[in-house]
Amino acid sequence: MSPATMKTATAELLQRLYKNLKMGSDSIVSLLPKIKEEDAAFKGDLTLQLDGYEKYANQINDLLREDGESAEQDTLWNKMSAKVGTTMSTLMDASVSHLADMVIQGSTMNMNETIKLMREFENTSASERSLSLSRDIVGFEEQNIERMKAYL
Numbered sequence: 001m002s003p004a005t006m007k008t009a010t011a012e013l014l015q016r017l018y019k020n021l022k023m024g025s026d027s028i029v030s031l032l033p034k035i036k037e038e039d040a041a042f043k044g045d046l047t048l049q050l051d052g053y054e055k056y057a058n059q060i061n062d063l064l065r066e067d068g069e070s071a072e073q074d075t076l077w078n079k080m081s082a083k084v085g086t087t088m089s090t091l092m093d094a095s096v097s098h099l100a101d102m103v104i105q106g107s108t109m110n111m112n113e114t115i116k117l118m119r120e121f122e123n124t125s126a127s128e129r130s131l132s133l134s135r136d137i138v139g140f141e142e143q144n145i146e147r148m149k150a151y152l
Contacts, residue, residue, distance in 0.1 A: 009126040011069045016117055018060045018071045020110050025053040027106050030086045034094045042096050042151055049144050100151035111141035
């Protein structure tokens with residue numbers, strides 16, 4: 001395979017991972033203001049998850065830059081749709097249990113999407129670094145889900 005073909009598969013995988021991570025990050029950011037002061041432990045765990053999303057997004061950004069690419073931002077429409085969905089879901093129930101359930105659902109969706117991406121790109125010219133990062137993200141989401149179960 002030519003380096004250009006490898007770059008294309010790697011870049012495509014990384015772009016899709018990046019969008020998923022940013023969606024998770026945006027969701028957490030929209031949930032944080034809904035958490036009451038007395039739920040500091042929950043807020044701390046969400047902040048930890050947010051930090052992880054940002055860490056992985058930055059790693060992806062760095063890998064893309066190494067290949068002369070840049071991370072594509074999600075559309076304003078997608079961001080607003082997600083924010084409205086979060087607002088509607090928390091309008092009637094902003095309890096820690098409900099918020100934790102929302103986070104578990106989001107982490108599960110991201111984990112499943114990342115596994116699909118890994119399978120889609122594992123027999124392509126995508127770099128081992130990008131596939132390894134995908135596996136790390138799956139493990140990260142598994143940890144997030146386990147951490148959130150304590151709040152159900």
